[in-house]
Amino acid sequence: MTDNNFTYPPRVLVTKIGLDGHDRGSRIVAAYLRDAGMEVIYTPPWQAIDAVVNLALQEDIDVIGLSSLATDHLIAPDLMESLSKADLGHIKVIIGGIIPANEHAMLENAGISQIFEPGAGREEIVESVSRLAAAARGGKQQFEEVSL
Amino acid sequence: MNIKPKQMHFSELEQSHSDWQQRYDTQIGQNKTIENRSGLEVKPLYSPLDWDSNQYTQDIGFPGEAPYTRGIYPTMHRGRTWTQRQLIGLGRPQDYNKRVIAMLKAGASAISLIPCNSGFRGIDCDEVPVPLLGTCGTVINTTHHMTDSLKDVNYENISTALNDPSPFTLFAFLLAAAKRRGIPISQISGTSNQSDYISHCVANHMFFRLSLSGGRRVLLDHIEYCAKHVPKWNPVSVVGQHMQQAGATPAEAMAFTLSTAIQFAEDCIARGMDPDDFLPRFTFFFDISISFFEEVAKFRAGRKIWTRLARDRFGAKDPRSWRFKFHGQTSGADLTMQQPLNNIARVGVQAMAGIFGGLQSLHTDSYDEAITTPSEETAKIAIATQNILREEAHLCDVIDPLGGSYYVEKMTNQMEEEIVAIIERIDKAGGMYAAVEAGIVQRDIGLSAMRFQDKLESGEQPLVGVNCYKGEDSWASPPSYRPDKVKMQKFVDDFLQFKSSRDQSSVDKALDNLAHAAKSDNENTFEKVVEAAQAEVTHGEIIACLRREMGAGEPVIIA
Numbered sequence: 001m002t003d004n005n006f007t008y009p010p011r012v013l014v015t016k017i018g019l020d021g022h023d024r025g026s027r028i029v030a031a032y033l034r035d036a037g038m039e040v041i042y043t044p045p046w047q048a049i050d051a052v053v054n055l056a057l058q059e060d061i062d063v064i065g066l067s068s069l070a071t072d073h074l075i076a077p078d079l080m081e082s083l084s085k086a087d088l089g090h091i092k093v094i095i096g097g098i099i100p101a102n103e104h105a106m107l108e109n110a111g112i113s114q115i116f117e118p119g120a121g122r123e124e125i126v127e128s129v130s131r132l133a134a135a136a137r138g139g140k141q142q143f144e145e146v147s148l
Numbered sequence: 149m150n151i152k153p154k155q156m157h158f159s160e161l162e163q164s165h166s167d168w169q170q171r172y173d174t175q176i177g178q179n180k181t182i183e184n185r186s187g188l189e190v191k192p193l194y195s196p197l198d199w200d201s202n203q204y205t206q207d208i209g210f211p212g213e214a215p216y217t218r219g220i221y222p223t224m225h226r227g228r229t230w231t232q233r234q235l236i237g238l239g240r241p242q243d244y245n246k247r248v249i250a251m252l253k254a255g256a257s258a259i260s261l262i263p264c265n266s267g268f269r270g271i272d273c274d275e276v277p278v279p280l281l282g283t284c285g286t287v288i289n290t291t292h293h294m295t296d297s298l299k300d301v302n303y304e305n306i307s308t309a310l311n312d313p314s315p316f317t318l319f320a321f322l323l324a325a326a327k328r329r330g331i332p333i334s335q336i337s338g339t340s341n342q343s344d345y346i347s348h349c350v351a352n353h354m355f356f357r358l359s360l361s362g363g364r365r366v367l368l369d370h371i372e373y374c375a376k377h378v379p380k381w382n383p384v385s386v387v388g389q390h391m392q393q394a395g396a397t398p399a400e401a402m403a404f405t406l407s408t409a410i411q412f413a414e415d416c417i418a419r420g421m422d423p424d425d426f427l428p429r430f431t432f433f434f435d436i437s438i439s440f441f442e443e444v445a446k447f448r449a450g451r452k453i454w455t456r457l458a459r460d461r462f463g464a465k466d467p468r469s470w471r472f473k474f475h476g477q478t479s480g481a482d483l484t485m486q487q488p489l490n491n492i493a494r495v496g497v498q499a500m501a502g503i504f505g506g507l508q509s510l511h512t513d514s515y516d517e518a519i520t521t522p523s524e525e526t527a528k529i530a531i532a533t534q535n536i537l538r539e540e541a542h543l544c545d546v547i548d549p550l551g552g553s554y555y556v557e558k559m560t561n562q563m564e565e566e567i568v569a570i571i572e573r574i575d576k577a578g579g580m581y582a583a584v585e586a587g588i589v590q591r592d593i594g595l596s597a598m599r600f601q602d603k604l605e606s607g608e609q610p611l612v613g614v615n616c617y618k619g620e621d622s623w624a625s626p627p628s629y630r631p632d633k634v635k636m637q638k639f640v641d642d643f644l645q646f647k648s649s650r651d652q653s654s655v656d657k658a659l660d661n662l663a664h665a666a667k668s669d670n671e672n673t674f675e676k677v678v679e680a681a682q683a684e685v686t687h688g689e690i691i692a693c694l695r696r697e698m699g700a701g702e703p704v705i706i707a
Contacts (some may be wrong), residue, residue, distance in 0.1 A: 019265035019280055021353025023705070024394050024481075027594055028601050042567065044703055045353055046269065059427055071283040071630075078277075100628040107384060118485045118518065119614045122605055 010038045010133030014065045015052055016045040016074025017079060025097060026067035030127060033065075036126040038133075049075070053082045056091055062133035068097040077110035084111075090139035092132035096120065161690070163198055178584050184442040185600070186399035194554035197447055207452075208557070211547050217448050217560065219506040220471040220547035225544035231509040232534050233309060233475065237262030237285030238521050239631040240639050241297035244286040248301055250524055254531045259301065260309040260341065263288055263318060270357035272688030273640050274647075281640070283632040286523055289643060294321035295328065305333045308338035309475075313345050313355050316674060317690050320681035323378070327682070335588040337380035339431055341475070343367060343389050346408045346580055347387035350589045351394035357691050360581065362666075362698025368415055370424055370674040371600075376454045377588035379645035382414060382431045385475070391589075392435035393481050395597020398446045399563055403570030405587055406453060407580040410571070411464050414579075423462040425461035436502040438494055439481045441559060447474070447505030449564035451570070475509035476502035483518040487613035496533055503543055504550050510534060516626035526626060545603065553559060572630050584704065591706040650684045658683035659693050666697035 016023065016032040021043055034040045034129060041059050042074075043052075054067060056064060066076060073095050083091055096116035104115055113132050156439035172192060173179070182190045186350055191198075209215065212222030221227065234256050236247050248259050264285040272289045273281055278616040281287055288294055303326070312318040317575040323333050342348075345363035348355045358366070367384070374383040388405035392398065409430065416426050432450075436443050454472035458464045476499035483491040492515045499512050514522035522530070537543055550556040577583040584590070610616045658680040665671035673694070680690050 019269050021268070021275065021348075021356060021703075022283075022394075023353060024597050027705075028598060031598060042705070044705055046356075071280060074279040074283075075277050100519065101625050102628070 006134070006137075008039075010062050010130060011041070011060055012038050012063045012065060012129060013041045013043070013052070013056055013059065013061045014067070015043040015047050015055075016067045016072065017047050017049055017084040018068070018070075018075055019046065019053060020068070020070035020072050021045045022069045025069065026065070029065060029067070032122045032125055033129060036130070037067070038129065042138055047068060049079050049082050053086050053088065056083065056088055057086060061091055063129050064093045065129070066093065066095045067130065068095055068099065070098070073097070073099055073103065073107060076107055076112060080111045084143060090136050091144075092136045094128070094132065096125075155307070161196060165195055168193070184398075184559075185437065185439045186397040186442060186446075186563065186566055188399075188566060189557070190559075194558050196554065198558040199554050207561075208551065214459070214467065215452040215468055216471060217452050218551050220451065220473065220508075221342045224506060224547040225503065226547055229538050229544055230503070230507055231236070231258045231307065231475075232256050232531060232538075233258040233260050233307075233509045233511055234527065234531055235260045235262050235309075235311065235477070235511050236510050236527070237264070237311075238629060239288055240636065241293045241295075241300075243282070243631070244288075244297045244690060245299050245301070247524060247527070248297075251527060252301070252306075252532060254528045255535045256531055258309065258338075258509070259303070260311065261286060261288070261297070261318065264309045265354075266352045267312070267318075267687060270688065270691035272686050273643055274631040275688065278633055278636050278640065279630075283629065287636075287639065288318060288321065290646070290684060291321045291324040291328070291681050292646070292684075294318065295325045298322075298325065303338075304335050306334070309341040310338070311342045312340065313343045313348065314358055314363040314370070315677050315690060316343070316366070316370050316682065316692055317677060317687045318342055319370075319381075320674075320690075321687075323678055324681040328611045333378050335380070336378055339382040339385050339439075339475070340370065340374075341385045341433060342387055342390075343370075343385050344387040344405075344408055344412075344433075346584055347390040347405075349701065350404070350584055350702060351390040351396070351593060354390070356701060356703060359699035359701045360584070362694060363701070364415065364581070365698065366673050366677075367412070369672045372419070372421070373418060373672055373674045373678070375421075375425060376427070382429045384426075384429065385433045386412065386430045387433045389433050389435040389477055390439065390706040391593055393479065394593050395600060396593045397596050398437060398439065398442055399566040400570060400592060401435060402446050402450050402563075404452075404569040404574070404580070405434070405456070406450070406457065406560060406567070406575040407583070408569050409454070410457060410461070410575075411580045413458075417462065423458070423464040424466040425471050427458055427462065427464050428466065428471075430473075431508075432472065432474040434474055434476050434478045435479045436481045436498045436507075438498050438501075440497060440501045441550075441556060442563070443498075443501035444556060445559035445563045446567075447476075447502075447507070448548075448551075448556070448560040449567055450474075451506070452560075452564055453567060456702055467679050475511070476505070476507040478502070478513045480513050480517045483513060483515075484611065484614050485518045485625075486623060487619070488515050488519060488626060489623070491517065491615055491706075492529060492591070493535065495530065499533060499537055500543065503537060504548075506548065511651045519626055520628040523626065524631065528545075531669065587704045587706040590704055594706055646684075647686065654683045655685050655689070658685050659689060662690065662693050663697055666694055 211219035331651035388401040514526035662676040
């Protein structure tokens with residue numbers, strides 16, 4: 001699957017926050033990641049930010065994949081803030097969907113690791129998520145060592 | 149084969165065909181199998197051998213005559229072209245109003261309103277982060293919002309489509325606004341577009357508010373209410389568009405839509421309604437993909453199947469009940485974010501497929517559809533595309549101009565067989581509601597979406613600018629529509645102010661009556677929604693009340 005050495009497969013939460021229900025893309029991405037051997041937690045759309053944070057904590061998530069086709073990415077910075085407040089800053093968050101070019105900087109500044117636009121392929125997505133999961137694990141370990 | 153065309157001896161025809169086949173096989177080299185999106189094989193050539201013209205009278209017939217293969221009216225687009233109905237939704241009611249007036253001036257002949265995503269979810273603007281308000285639809289939470297959105301629009305004379313299913317609050321606001329303007333509601337014409345709750349449950353998950361059974365009950369109440377009070381209104385639009393956008397093949401989308409219509413019609417019959425009282429007001433709403441001939445065949449097949457369902461299965465006797473009236477929307481899922489101007493060409497081809505498919509009403513997507521809520525400029529190009537097709541291209545000179553094409557007739561029959569087979573499968577599963585509750589439809593749509601995605605990934609299905617002809621030029625991206633946050637915040641503040649200034653006792657009374665109707669078995673819930681709209685009850689309050697009584701729905705998602 002990847003060059004990274006995982007003792008257990010990457011754990012990925014694929015979800016949608018906000019108001020939109022279009023899930024053709026998120027279902028396909030979830031299947032890509034599952035087929036690549038990752039553990040995928042998939043939620044219905046319209047998740048509240050707090051619910052996503054709780055789920056990420058309970059499920060020991062490495063990467064959160066947000067799908068945004070109708071401007072819900074505009075509240076992604078709120079999710080980043082909530083993750084950080086919950087001491088889950090090591091989790092990497094990616095967004096896929098319709099993300100206008102002039103809003104990329106806003107999302108990157110808020111700490112979003114990667115943005116996938118329409119046309120992104122299976123290989124590219126799997127490779128990135130795997131790499132980000134490894135980085136998240138590294139970050140988590142560091143955080144736990146400091147905390148001890 | 150038993151086809152015996154009159155002018156040519158069958159054996160001669162077979163011999164000529166076989167000669168051609170030999171030359172073809174020698175010259176073609178690697179002959180790959182081509183399938184359309186519905187998975188039906190498409191041959192390199194069709195001839196009289198594929199089509200029994202002796203079946204013409206029974207299977208095809210003439211326009212305006214059952215089974216309506218060639219169109220539901222004798223004159224079709226030669227008599228009256230389609231309604232140019234553009235879906236519009238953005239910002240605040242006053243932003244919508246400005247756009248609607250501009251589109252009517254540009255050639256639109258009817259209006260269509262799409263609410264904000266907060267409205268889809270059944271909540272008012274004060275419960276939503278301001279940045280998400282009005283980005284993809286108009287915020288309309290009250291009767292006075294509806295009044296503002298239709299200022300200076302003569303909706304007593306043009307038809308209005310409201311994209312808003314159970315409990316149809318936008319329609320209730322429209323009726324209340326009409327009463328305030330002094331327009332008799334019996335004059336109001338249009339469609340409760342997207343009134344089909346099932347499509348929202350299995351695809352896209354927009355307009356997801358009440359439980360499936362709750363949505364079902366209010367839909368039927370609304371059909372009865374319209375038959376009695378708003379006879380020019382089409383209370384039902386059965387939707388295949390969402391399902392095809394979510395990945396269903398054209399044949400699946402048509403089949404699932406007809407299965408849904410079967411369920412709605414049988415529900416009405418079970419309530420004691422006469423099919424000829426409600427079927428003439430049934431309408432359909434479909435996606436039109438760029439798979440040109442397949443789409444034409446899909447619509448021709450759909451008309452034939454609906455005729456038989458209405459006449460033979462439901463026992464309707466009035467030919468108006470047999471006519472399959474539909475609105476088409478060019479497929480946004482076929483459009484690309486990359487090289488966005490190319491979408492104008494795609495929309496032109498999709499629209500032609502709908503026109504040759506015999507549609508009654510058309511929305512053409514703007515070229516920035518894959519990126520944003522359209523700007524006024526891109527929306528005007530979309531309506532101009534319709535103007536050009538209607539006025540310049542001579543598409544409407546001949547009725548059903550592709551009828552009689554060996555290919556189109558054969559494909560119409562093949563699509564029909566495929567669609568009927570899927571309908572039979574849904575019937576066996578206990579009908580559309582049972583199939584949806586079991587996740588059968590959702591799974592099929594998901595699998596079809598994945599199959600199509602695999603074809604895009606492998607390049608088997610080329611997509612210009614995405615998996616081929618990517619080029620090196622940088623294309624300017626159209627600006628994304630974002631409502632003015634300051635104005636939107638003021639709008640929310642005004643809404644809160646309005647809520648606190650209402651006559652609370654009449655609001656409470658209207659909500660009590662609504663809850664009472666929902667609890668009872670025989671009261672009409674939609675009548676109480678209309679009364680609530682008149683009493684200034686808001687969209688979110690009406691839906692919250694019904695959710696308490698009827699339950700909220702959760703989508704069944706099959707990964």
